Amino acid sequence: MILVTGAGGLVGRPLVDLLVERGAKVRAVSRDPRLTGLPAGVEVVTGDPSRPDTIADALDGVTGVFLNPRALGQSPDPEVVGAAATRLLGLARERGVTRVVAMSALNVDHDVADQPSRLRGEYNKEVEAAAVASGLEWAALRSGYYAANAATSWAPQIRAGDVVRSPYPESSWAPLHERDLAEVAAHALLTGGLAGSGPVLTGPRSLTQQEMIAIIGETIGRPLHFEEVTPEAALQGMTRAGMPETLAAGFVRLQARSYLQHGLVTGEVERILGRPGHTFAEWAAEHAPDFQVQG
Template sequence: MPRRVLVTGATGTVGRQVTAQLLEAGAEVRALTRSPVGGVRGDLSRPDSLRTAVEGVEAVFLVWPFASAEGLEAVLAVAAESARRVVYLSSAAVRDHERRAERLIERSGLEWTILRPHAFAANTLRWAEQIRASGLVREPYGLAAMSLVHERDIAAVAVRALTRPGHAGAVYELTGPHSLTQAEQARIIGEAVGRPVRWEETSPQDARRQMLARGWPPEAVDGILRAQSEMTTGPAPVTTTVQQVTADPARTFGSWAAEHAGAFRAEEAG
C-alpha cells in the first residue's frame, strides 16, 4: 500500500473526503496548496513548483482545475519522477479537455485509474439560499433526471485505487443508486429539513439571464442548460461501480440530504 499520497484539490468537495479517508486508512497525506500554510506548497500551473511536493510520494490524486489540458503533460512528468500511481478525477461528461487529459495520463508511464462521476449530490447546495428563504426551487427542467453521487463514495473509490492493487488501467463510472429528477431531489431535501420544498418551473431563458447576471461564462451557461434539457428524456444511467470497488452500496441522495440538512434550514440561514 502506498504510504505517502499527494492530494491535489485537497480543499474541494471530493479532495477533502479523499484526504480524510486516506488518513483513516493510515496513509501519509500531502495536501497541495498554493498557500504557505495548511499543506505543501505547489502550483499546478507551474510544474517546476511541484518537485518538493512530489518528492517521496508514491501516488497522486489528481484534480485538474483548468478548462484545458495544456500544461498537464509537464505536471505528469514531474509526478512520475517519484510517484508510480495516479488517480484522475474526470467526469462522466468527458468534456474535450478531460478526454485530452485522460489520454495524456494513459501515456504518462504511471499506473493510472480514471474516475468518471456523474452529477455530485453537493451540486444541489446551489439551491440552499432559495430553499431557506421560500421553500421553493425556481429553475427550468424539473424533469431532468440525474443519478446523483455522494462525494464520500467518489472518495472511497479513489482511496481504494490509490492504496490497493488491482485498479491500474480501470475507468470507473460512478453514480448514486437511483435516478432522480430535479423536482424529486427538491422533495427529498424537504423531507430532510422537515418542511415541504416545492419545485417551481421557470423558463430556460429566465435561467440563462440569471446565470449570466451572476457572471457565468455564456458557453458554460448554454452547456448546462443544453445538458439539462437532454436529461428530460428518461431515467439517468445507474451503475453499481461504487459497490463493486468498495464492497459498500452507494449512498442514497436521501442520506446526503440528511447529512447536509442544516444548509437548507431557514433557522440556520444566518
C-alpha cells in the same frame, strides 16, 4: 506517501481524511498557504500544480498521485493544461512515483459542447489523457453528477422561500455523494485495483429534480414546491446570479439532456467498494444547514 492535489476541495478534503484513516502518509498540495484543519501528520505543501516545477520536490518519496483537473486549470488554453499535466506526471515518474489516479467525468468523450465545465477550467479530457500516456499505473474516475450540485443550484432559492424554479422537471440523474467518489479514489490509490480503467461513477438511484427537491424539503422540515420555468428564464436567472452566459447556456442545455445520464445507475461504486453508495437523502441530511436560513 500519497500526494493529493486539490487537497482543500470537495473531493480532495475527504480523500485526505480517508487516506489517513487507512494508515497512509499524505502530502497535501494547495495554492492556499492558509489551508488548515487537516488530520495530524498530514504534510502541507504550498505550490501550484499548473506550474509543476513549483512542486517538484514534493514528489520525492511519493508512490501515488491524486490528480485533480481543477488544480491544473489555471489557463484558458486546454493545451497548456494538458502540457502541465504531462510535465507533472513526467516529474513524478522521474522521482519514483508509480501510480496516478486522475479525476475525470462521465462526459469526457463527448463533444466539447457537452462539456461546459471546460469553460471554468475543468479540462478532464486533457488531464485523463496525460495520465493514460504517463507510463505510470493509471486510473481515471469518470464521475457523474455530484449531489453537491444541488446546493449550488437550489440552496439560494430554498433559503429565500418554499418554491424552487427550474426547467425540465422530468430530467433525472443519480446524484453521486462526494464521499463515495473520495473513497473510490482512496481504494484506487492504495490498492491499484482500478489500474488501467475509467469506471463511470454514479449514485445508487436516479431521481427527477422534483424528487430531489422533495427529499430536501423532508430533510429540513419544510414542504418545498417545484415550479417549472422556461429554459430562457432559467438562463436569465443564472446570468443575473453572476454566471457567464456561455457557461450558463451550456448547463441549461445539459439539464435538458439529464447531464447525459438520464436514468443512468452504473453500480460501479457498489462493485468497487463492496457496499451501496450513499443515497441523496443521506447527503441532504448531512448538508441540511446549506438549505436553512441562518440566524
